[in-house]
Amino acid sequence: MTVLSVRGLTVRFRMRESAPVRAVTDVSFDLAAGECLALVGESGCGKSVLASALLGLLPGNAETAGSALLAGAGDDPATDLIAADEATLARTVRGRRVGLVPQSPAAHLTPVRTVRAHLTETVRRLTGTRGRDALRTATEAAARVSFPAGHLDRHPHELSGGLAQRAATALALVGDAPLLLADEPTTGLDRDLVERTVDELRRHTGATRALLMITHDLAAAARIADRVAVMYAGRLVEIADADAFFGTPGPRHPYARGLLDALPERAFRPVPGRPPELAALPAGCAFAARCAHADTACATQPPLTGGLACHHPHTAPADLVHPPQAAEAPGA
Structure with missing residues (x-):
């Protein structure tokens, strides 16, 4: 059973004195009952904006496109969270069908x-x-x-x-609620409470319930996630099974691999450079300026195909095959 099906979700923020901020671009994924999907990436990449869009909590200057179909229950029909009006979201969705652990x-x-x-x-x-x-x-x-x-x-x-x-x-x-959105649910917690909290969130999943966890804490993601979705500059660049992502063969996208390499128990090597401004994204791959493998092919944006959006994916096993135990990605 699919609890949430997101297709082509796009969020733009109109700005008075600059180009629109392209916070989320053409994001598509499915979330099944009983599943935990961890959405990871550096701050400012669009993760929390995506969660706000699903709950209709975006500010007035936001423009949205695409769909996010939340499965119905019993005789209740499915609801498109992006198209639903405020009355529907307030009366029948928030709290009842979608629970939120807020970032603040x-x-x-x-x-x-x-x-x-x-x-x-x-x-x-x-x-x-x-x-x-x-x-x-x-x-x-x-x-x-x-x-x-x-x-x-x-x-x-x-x-x-x-x-x-x-x-x-x-x-x-x-x-x-059938869908639980946890936006940085381990902020301010010590490691023991992190583990107890995410374990409780994981227990929320079941035959009709799923968890979307937005997190910088890769150890927490490794502990409970079934799949990992990596977001960069408003786009999904990789979606992978958690066992493969944190173990062998490891991430395939250079940025995703960089997030793991930045951990102290791995290479402890930060991703070079800085993310681009979302109001001034390049026409091609947004990670190209930080990527050692970039070439002329990266002047075009690679589509997300087979869970990967990259012209030059990694194929070698990760340096370490053990999941992280207790760390956050620097700069996340």
Whole structure:
């Protein structure tokens, strides 16, 4: 069963004094029930914009194209998240059919309400549970993500970044939504809590549920992902099975291989150069200026074919075949 089918998703931001920002360009992928897809890449490559587009949370200067078909449930039809109006997204999609672990949890928490109040109200709204049962379910939701019971009556400003992240994760899990979007869900967490959090997110997947995890933490991706999608300058450049990506034969795209080579337990060699500005992308391969294999063929944009968009893919095994244990890609 396919939970989410994205086709040709494109997002542009109109700017008053410059060319449009091409944040996401022609992205297509499927996400099956029971699957975790990890979306990785450096900051500014379009990952979070993609998540915002799926939830209809883009600013007013955004222009979107393409489709993102979210599977229906029971007698409910499938919904195109890109074409759906705000009323539909607010009433039937957000929280109920798509759960979000936000990148900036403090911005999604009401400052005058305690964590317990947030959780209890969410339980009531999404499940219809009332009274003591709602309070008990809220406490259980907090325990799922190791949120300390002694902090449930604190307000958002009284929480550390890591605790706010755990509170937001608990809220996202309450509705058992078919699609869970986790945007940097391990920010501010120590390694033990990273593993416990991503393991809980992974347990969310099932016969009708899937997880799209946006992350810089390649160790977290290696721990729970079934597939890895690598994004660069607004485009997907590689989609691969996680075992092959982190093991043998390793990434095929030079940029994807560079992300792994930058890890301390690998070559500890950063990707040279800097990503291009999304308002001034080259006509051809956006990675060509940073790639040691670039030639005249790279003046044209390679399509994503067979899970790869590259004129000169790697074919040799990766330097190391063991998945990373605890590191983030520098510059991500």
